[in-house]
Amino acid sequence: MQVQPLDQGIEIPFFPGVTGRITVTGTNLMAFYVEIALESVVPKHNHPQEQMGICLQGTALFQSDTASYTVNQGMTYYIPSYENHSVTNIGKIPARFLDFFSPPRDDYLAQASQSQ
Amino acid sequence: MQVQPLDQGIEIPFFPGVTGRITVTGTNLMAFYVEIALESVVPKHNHPQEQMGICLQGTALFQSDTASYTVNQGMTYYIPSYENHSVTNIGKIPARFLDFFSPPRDDYLAQASQSQ
Numbered sequence: 001m002q003v004q005p006l007d008q009g010i011e012i013p014f015f016p017g018v019t020g021r022i023t024v025t026g027t028n029l030m031a032f033y034v035e036i037a038l039e040s041v042v043p044k045h046n047h048p049q050e051q052m053g054i055c056l057q058g059t060a061l062f063q064s065d066t067a068s069y070t071v072n073q074g075m076t077y078y079i080p081s082y083e084n085h086s087v088t089n090i091g092k093i094p095a096r097f098l099d100f101f102s103p104p105r106d107d108y109l110a111q112a113s114q115s116q
Numbered sequence: 117m118q119v120q121p122l123d124q125g126i127e128i129p130f131f132p133g134v135t136g137r138i139t140v141t142g143t144n145l146m147a148f149y150v151e152i153a154l155e156s157v158v159p160k161h162n163h164p165q166e167q168m169g170i171c172l173q174g175t176a177l178f179q180s181d182t183a184s185y186t187v188n189q190g191m192t193y194y195i196p197s198y199e200n201h202s203v204t205n206i207g208k209i210p211a212r213f214l215d216f217f218s219p220p221r222d223d224y225l226a227q228a229s230q231s232q
């Protein structure tokens with residue numbers, strides 16, 4: 001078993017106004033804590049990994065190619081493999097999310113090993 | 117993309133004093149919202165799925181066969197495949213967790229289809 005507070009994960013380089021930290025990593029799963037500053041954006045992108053997560057604080061607009069959702073604290077989400085998505089902070093406070101990827105993001109692990 | 121509030125998932129039969137709700141399910145991932153009442157316990161068990169999650173509220177004792185951890189709000193955890201674990205609410209309020217399993221728990225999906 002591993003236990004890790006949200007704010008003690010390994011920070012990796014990310015988008016302007018956005019921080020990302022790996023908290024725990026397993027064989028099939030990775031947890032990734034994201035904070036998006038006011039008016040900041042995770043630009044539209046996709047990845048082979050499936051993604052789920054929870055909004056821990058704030059309000060964000062999640063946009064895929066076909067739909068938009070307003071996601072508030074306490075809402076969970078699922079983004080299928082290779083589905084384009086962007087996340088924009090549309091609230092008045094920093095927006096916080098805990099994402100889970102399956103399988104783990106090899107690109108984040110490589111960045112984490114470079115930044116340590 | 118799917119978006120689902122924590123408290124609107126599909127509730128399945130669980131342990132005394134413990135409620136569990138599936139919020140979103142994908143191909144490799146499932147999100148499962150758990151509330152453990154005061155002094156209640158998820159008894160020691162294991163499963164082939166890897167498990168990660170976050171404590172959203174309260175304080176619990178996580179115990180494996182070899183270690184114990186006190187897990188508070190904002191802490192993430194990883195439980196490897198087939199590792200025995202129990203979770204005991206040792207706080208003064210209901211303890212809330214959002215768990216993620218990979219692959220999804222087929223047993224929970226079967227229970228959910230029976231309870232609908």
